[in-house]
Amino acid sequence: MDNVCVFDGHNDSVLFMVDYEPTGRDFLARSEEGHLDLPRALEGHLAGGLFAMSTHPEREPEDDLTITSNGYEVRYADALEPAHARRQIDGQLSAIKGLIKRSNGRIRLATSVKDIKAAQIEAAFALVLHMEGAEAIEPDLEYLDTLYDAGLRSLGIVWSRPNIFGYGVPFAYPRSPDTGPGLTDLGKNLVKRCNDLGIMIDVSHLNERGFWDVAALSTAPLVATHACAHAVCPSTRNLTDRQLDAIRDTDGVIGLNLAVNDIRPDGHLDDDTSLDVVVRHIEYLVSRMGADKVALGSDFDGAVMPRQIKDASGLPRLIEAMRKGGFDELALRKFAFDNWLRVFGLTWADGRIAVSRQS
Numbered sequence: 001m002d003n004v005c006v007f008d009g010h011n012d013s014v015l016f017m018v019d020y021e022p023t024g025r026d027f028l029a030r031s032e033e034g035h036l037d038l039p040r041a042l043e044g045h046l047a048g049g050l051f052a053m054s055t056h057p058e059r060e061p062e063d064d065l066t067i068t069s070n071g072y073e074v075r076y077a078d079a080l081e082p083a084h085a086r087r088q089i090d091g092q093l094s095a096i097k098g099l100i101k102r103s104n105g106r107i108r109l110a111t112s113v114k115d116i117k118a119a120q121i122e123a124a125f126a127l128v129l130h131m132e133g134a135e136a137i138e139p140d141l142e143y144l145d146t147l148y149d150a151g152l153r154s155l156g157i158v159w160s161r162p163n164i165f166g167y168g169v170p171f172a173y174p175r176s177p178d179t180g181p182g183l184t185d186l187g188k189n190l191v192k193r194c195n196d197l198g199i200m201i202d203v204s205h206l207n208e209r210g211f212w213d214v215a216a217l218s219t220a221p222l223v224a225t226h227a228c229a230h231a232v233c234p235s236t237r238n239l240t241d242r243q244l245d246a247i248r249d250t251d252g253v254i255g256l257n258l259a260v261n262d263i264r265p266d267g268h269l270d271d272d273t274s275l276d277v278v279v280r281h282i283e284y285l286v287s288r289m290g291a292d293k294v295a296l297g298s299d300f301d302g303a304v305m306p307r308q309i310k311d312a313s314g315l316p317r318l319i320e321a322m323r324k325g326g327f328d329e330l331a332l333r334k335f336a337f338d339n340w341l342r343v344f345g346l347t348w349a350d351g352r353i354a355v356s357r358q359s
Ligand SMILES: [Zn+2]
Pocket: 132, 204, 205, 226, 302
């Protein structure tokens, strides 16, 4: 069987890049820790991905998880200070630049579809900059322009906490993602500015009303870089059928989140989650949205993976399970790579066409 080349819609590996020191975990060296580094990417035929910069509190809160009779609830995270967020994002940006420099051409910052294709041909790994949560951006949106100039091409308006632009969805199971108010006026301005710059807007972690505010305003295809189907696993992080339909109808894409607690119908945080369960989840999304609208958004280094995939080097086992499940080679290539590139082409400034949307 031919190797299927993969592009991934989401990982949190930037968080360990920031702590880089020559004796520690290095993205350029194979590790058994976490899920992603360059050697494991190459073993898994992973050609590139969206790398998420993100902001975190000085100290992560403890005891914020409550197990309920049929699921769980996580205490809603507090908002973060913009200045604190800016320092973290600046640090992450320089860590990424440092990594690219140390890679001697093996990793490239990609800001266009052309860059990703060129990297693929020349066997370099394509890193696309994403930011998960817009805390570091202030109301004047100037920092968004700075980030765009630094290569940012994808933005999640919120993580699962509130900020000045909107309200992230709290983690809970089973529960509707309709958990609170939608975007603020500043959030609506941010959507427009992203459209103008050709920055992809990621609806992952938004609550349902925020999702519909983006859908009403944005002129680009709707994209969830890492999420799953609420009809299969009713966690707040997953998207309802109506939301999936809206993504489909704008020629957008959902990146399948491999987080076991969002894949499994029972929502359990259990890595003993078979590839059959993963493939059945993909089948649901494809039956609802079509093979052109479903891709991968692994959440490597940010979630618990199914044991049989384990890390980026295990991606060929997922592809093989899909093949055994009846996906043909064309459908596999769309899921693994082509769907992301189509949506980037429609969204990023160069090849962008306006999508008319009257709903
Ligand atoms: Zn996330």
